[in-house]
Amino acid sequence: MEKNDIICTGCPKGCRVTVEVENEEIVNIEGYECPTGKKYAIDEYKNPTRILPTTIRVKNGEFPLVPVKTAEPIPKALLIKAMNIIAKKEVKAPVKIGDVLIQDILNTGVNIVATRNIDKKAGV
Amino acid sequence: MKVYNMVVIGAGPAGIAAALEAKKNGIDDILVVERDEYIGGILPQCIHNGFGLEYFGQELTGPEYAFEFIKELKETDIEVLTETMVLDVDKNKVITALNRKDGVIRVKGKTIILAMGCRERTRENIKIPGDRPSGILSAGTAQRYTNIEGYMPGEKVVILGSGDIGLIMARRMKLEGADVKAVLEIMPFSSGLVRNKVQCLDDFDIPLKLQHTITRIEGKERLKRVQVAQVDKDFNVIKGSEEWVNCDTLLLSVGLIPENELTKAMDLKLHPVTGGTFVNENRETNIEGVYAAGNVLHVHDLVDWVSEEAEIAGEAAANYLNDNLTKRKTKIKISPDRNVTYTVPQKIEYEFGDKNFIKIFMRVTKPIENVKVNFKYKDENIVSFPKKIVMPGEMVTANLPTALIKDHMKEIKVSIVKKEGETNGKK
Ligand code: SF4
Numbered sequence: 001m002e003k004n005d006i007i008c009t010g011c012p013k014g015c016r017v018t019v020e021v022e023n024e025e026i027v028n029i030e031g032y033e034c035p036t037g038k039k040y041a042i043d044e045y046k047n048p049t050r051i052l053p054t055t056i057r058v059k060n061g062e063f064p065l066v067p068v069k070t071a072e073p074i075p076k077a078l079l080i081k082a083m084n085i086i087a088k089k090e091v092k093a094p095v096k097i098g099d100v101l102i103q104d105i106l107n108t109g110v111n112i113v114a115t116r117n118i119d120k121k122a123g124v
Numbered sequence: 125m126k127v128y129n130m131v132v133i134g135a136g137p138a139g140i141a142a143a144l145e146a147k148k149n150g151i152d153d154i155l156v157v158e159r160d161e162y163i164g165g166i167l168p169q170c171i172h173n174g175f176g177l178e179y180f181g182q183e184l185t186g187p188e189y190a191f192e193f194i195k196e197l198k199e200t201d202i203e204v205l206t207e208t209m210v211l212d213v214d215k216n217k218v219i220t221a222l223n224r225k226d227g228v229i230r231v232k233g234k235t236i237i238l239a240m241g242c243r244e245r246t247r248e249n250i251k252i253p254g255d256r257p258s259g260i261l262s263a264g265t266a267q268r269y270t271n272i273e274g275y276m277p278g279e280k281v282v283i284l285g286s287g288d289i290g291l292i293m294a295r296r297m298k299l300e301g302a303d304v305k306a307v308l309e310i311m312p313f314s315s316g317l318v319r320n321k322v323q324c325l326d327d328f329d330i331p332l333k334l335q336h337t338i339t340r341i342e343g344k345e346r347l348k349r350v351q352v353a354q355v356d357k358d359f360n361v362i363k364g365s366e367e368w369v370n371c372d373t374l375l376l377s378v379g380l381i382p383e384n385e386l387t388k389a390m391d392l393k394l395h396p397v398t399g400g401t402f403v404n405e406n407r408e409t410n411i412e413g414v415y416a417a418g419n420v421l422h423v424h425d426l427v428d429w430v431s432e433e434a435e436i437a438g439e440a441a442a443n444y445l446n447d448n449l450t451k452r453k454t455k456i457k458i459s460p461d462r463n464v465t466y467t468v469p470q471k472i473e474y475e476f477g478d479k480n481f482i483k484i485f486m487r488v489t490k491p492i493e494n495v496k497v498n499f500k501y502k503d504e505n506i507v508s509f510p511k512k513i514v515m516p517g518e519m520v521t522a523n524l525p526t527a528l529i530k531d532h533m534k535e536i537k538v539s540i541v542k543k544e545g546e547t548n549g550k551k
């Protein structure tokens with residue numbers, strides 16, 4: 001039997017929830033103090049996902065970077081890989097908040113979207 | 125001299141929300157003065173998500189949260205001056221400011237909103253001995269370099285302080301390819317949100333060393349290494365626990381201080397705990413028509429509450445301008461009692477009007493589970509609110525119903541105590 005300790009992020013208590021797994025099936029969950037914790041632990045064990053916030057370089061922008069994020073959470077295991085793809089990208093100003101700057105990153109079906117307006121640099 | 129109905133100092137989340145709220149309450153001639161080249165305050169550099177859950181009911185990044193307000197602001201005729209530094213505000217509400225285009229500007233505000241925010245404590249504030257090389261910067265400065273200006277502050281990073289900015293920057297630097305060696309925290313618990321500890325440190329196997337600090341800094345031009353040591357419960361260094369960690373960058377996330385130089389110059393006294401002014405329920409300072417909101421008043425952990433607080437100030441200022449307020453015969457003091465370090469507001473001065481409750485913000489001295497927030501007049505219990513858990517890093521709020529506040533109550537004490545029996549009181 002395999003034991004996975006997961007810290008619930010549902011509230012400041014931060015309960016340590018233990019998910020016991022046998023043959024890839026959850027056989028026991030304990031340590032949570034409310035239903036949120038149980039659900040969180042199951043999701044976090046089966047498929048931990050995260051929103052990835054970062055930046056993309058902008059040509060001729062009022063600022064050299066535009067902040068971006070994955071429009072949906074992506075699997076935690078793909079965060080660094082996604083960063084490597086995003087690092088190679090450069091876009092041209094102007095950029096509008098919500099613009100899709102990279103489509104379907106790593107075949108997740110999730111887009112990378114701008115989270116701020118970046119205008120052209122004055123005089124460009 | 126041009127006279128505005130309202131002059132707001134600072135176009136961060138507090139300043140913008142206060143201006144918008146005044147506008148919505150029918151106030152024209154509003155000026156917002158901002159020293160940075162863009163508005164939105166610190167939010168545009170806080171590119172991570174986690175904002176807006178309380179205020180908008182959805183999770184946004186910092187720039188997105190700011191955009192919601194900036195968009196609204198741009199649809200109004202509220203005047204905004206950027207790259208303009210306020211040098212002085214006096215008791216007559218005359219503001220002296222400076223910028224490259226207009227030179228020295230003097231305007232008067234019939235009301236003034238102080239919304240200057242806060243700044244980070246520095247190495248000088250915490251006095252770490254050793255060399256003075258480059259590579260030592262506050263976490264917020266590193267955040268601005270990395271997220272707005274496009275520079276990486278360094279490659280091998282140690283972070284001192286486990287507040288949220290420190291945790292967020294640990295992940296950010298790691299994602300950008302830095303080797304983040306450790307986050308050190310002098311206290312026995314992290315002051316950041318559980319979620320940030322999990323998603324910023326645990327996700328990337330970055331160690332959090334509790335009860336650790338830095339005892340020495342070494343490096344000629346660039347930082348070479350820092351000496352890390354364990355401390356006991358009285359924060360004394362445990363002899364023999366020292367070890368050297370090689371790094372070229374040290375980020376400090378060791379607390380925030382409300383930026384109140386202008387406030388002090390107005391002869392407004394500062395609260396010894398919050399570092400902000402004393403205010404009544406309208407966030408009005410001891411000068412009538414001068415309000416403070418957001419981190420300049422007390423450091424918040426959620427921007428959502430900054431917005432809410434600024435709206436209280438903005439609405440109150442509008443009521444003041446429209447002559448819609450009546451002072452109470454006697455004012456009521458709100459005082460922190462057991463396990464509470466401070467409350468905002470510190471007093472109630474006006475008649476309630478159609479207000480059903482007064483929201484009291486407070487902080488607790490230490491983490492405690494299963495508590496009650498008690499409001500008392502002398503020994504008489506006014507009202508209690510149960511809470512599952514309270515932490516020093518997370519502001520506690522409670523709505524004090526106005527119907528329960530009686531005229532004979534001159535002081536209301538707020539305490540946070542364990543539910544059963546209550547023994548877990550004073551240290
Ligand atoms: S399990 Fe419930 S009580 Fe425990 S941390 Fe999660 S949300 Fe909070």
